[in-house]
Amino acid sequence: MPPFHPLLADLLPTPTEFLTVGKAVGAEITLTVSPGYTTGFLVAGPLLILAGVVLVSVMYGRVKYFALEYGYGTGWGRIKAVLHYIVLGALLVGGGLLLGVIGWGNLGYSVILSASGLTEIQRTGTNNYRWDDLKAASERIKSTDFWLSFEANGKKCRVQFQQQNLGAELQDQAIKITEEAIRRHPGTGVSL
Numbered sequence: 001m002p003p004f005h006p007l008l009a010d011l012l013p014t015p016t017e018f019l020t021v022g023k024a025v026g027a028e029i030t031l032t033v034s035p036g037y038t039t040g041f042l043v044a045g046p047l048l049i050l051a052g053v054v055l056v057s058v059m060y061g062r063v064k065y066f067a068l069e070y071g072y073g074t075g076w077g078r079i080k081a082v083l084h085y086i087v088l089g090a091l092l093v094g095g096g097l098l099l100g101v102i103g104w105g106n107l108g109y110s111v112i113l114s115a116s117g118l119t120e121i122q123r124t125g126t127n128n129y130r131w132d133d134l135k136a137a138s139e140r141i142k143s144t145d146f147w148l149s150f151e152a153n154g155k156k157c158r159v160q161f162q163q164q165n166l167g168a169e170l171q172d173q174a175i176k177i178t179e180e181a182i183r184r185h186p187g188t189g190v191s192l
Contacts, residue, residue: 012102015109015122016159022166028114029174031159031166033106041103045096052092059085111159113177118150120157127155131185141178144171148178 018038019031063081079086105122112119117130129150138146144163149156163171 012098012105014158015106016111016157018106018109019111019159020162020165022170024170024173027177028112029166029170029177030110030112031161032110038103038106041099041106045098045100045103048092048096048099050096052089052096055092056082056086056089111157113148113159113174115177115181117181118148118157118159127152127157129157131181134182134185137178137182141182142175146175146178 015033018033020034020037021032023030023032059082060078063078108121108123110121112121117128117133120127120129129152133150133152134148135151136149138148140146145160147158147160149158151157161171161174166174
């Protein structure tokens, strides 16, 4: 996760939840975030911010004559008349900021599963997890949906492998890499 405030990082979804594109390069599997997710968040965020600003400015302008008629002629009176639109605009801006931050966190994010472990690549740097750092895994590795959870140096990474996103061939290769690594490293506490 990008270096955000810890509270914000706990509230935001992790980029690993958006890993839906996979490819095999030799004996490694690389999972990346779909460009549709990244672009969608990066476009929707500013659009929501713009919608919030336009909503408030249009409604503030429209209420001018209405406010005068009901005695809200001052600037504060107009604000009171459109307060509910200001709250809605603030929610749109907040949602846009949230979507933009999620898209920015997903930009350039990928993980590589190999016989040596898991490599997490993001804009802020690279984290390497060995198979000895594996803390937990799905009870059934041989399935269409399993996950691996690594922890090292105070950093955590939980990756889910889903056959519906990766395809049967890549899923089988991920299962093979995982099973062989768990057999070679019995000290992980994870059993097959």
